[in-house]
Amino acid sequence: METPLSDPVSHPTSTRSPLPTDLHTAKLAKAPIEQRAKIFAALADPTRLHIVELLAQHRELSGSEIATQVGISLALFCHHSKILAEVGLLDIRRDGQTKYNSLNQTLLMDCCNYFLQRCEQQS
Amino acid sequence: METPLSDPVSHPTSTRSPLPTDLHTAKLAKAPIEQRAKIFAALADPTRLHIVELLAQHRELSGSEIATQVGISLALFCHHSKILAEVGLLDIRRDGQTKYNSLNQTLLMDCCNYFLQRCEQQS
């Protein structure tokens, strides 16, 4: 398993540090292009995109809640959540037997800024 | 072949209309999730991401220029450019036997704004 681009320890869901976006985007730029591509690959599947869009609006949802909302089995959600977590897009908090998933908005914004910066300083 | 989300006629490379981003993002929101996922799928391959990042910095490049820069055959570039053009990320202008490719920055920004809007108005 690869180390995700965003460190869940230094950027937890509830208390995300207000660092300038340039720092994150710089971190993303140093990463190999394969790792950047994997973030988009995580968003490339309709089922996963549905999950991400759902979490963009609801902050925190349990696995069962997401599975029923999206209309898939819990087993399938587990499969997709693993892919989202592996690239660092999913923050997971556990409480008893339920796991609460939230979106790493910072990483999502960094991916956007990564392009926008290059478009601005065009040669 | 599906109709791309961005209309290359109303938004050509050289004279892109300065419409507010909300209109584009709204158009993206109305599109089925499969079509949105396909845009990310286009960015999910390292070779294609390399092409996109190259075009984010150089505005316009020919197929041969891109192929040599990225280090792939022209046949392989042709394959990838078709996928990028199909989702509307690539604007193509022809001059004689060479085709000049440019990035549809508007669509790329719309994809970013699509998430960011949802994150802001979180419930």
Place this chain on the structure above:
DNA sequence: AAAATAGTTAAACAACTATTTAACTAAAAT
């Protein structure tokens, strides 16, 4: 006219991936 350049297309192949199903662990509720 012949050769080089730019691009397209199709076939073949290997590698990967989304989904289903079933068997499993662990915590909570009855």
Place this chain on the structure above:
DNA sequence: ATTTTAGTTAAATAGTTGTTTAACTATTTT
């Protein structure tokens, strides 16, 4: 203690996709 509930894991399958190779068209150059 038994039964739900929540989540994980593995195997099997079908479908998709990236790359290579070779044959092709059309434009430009010599």
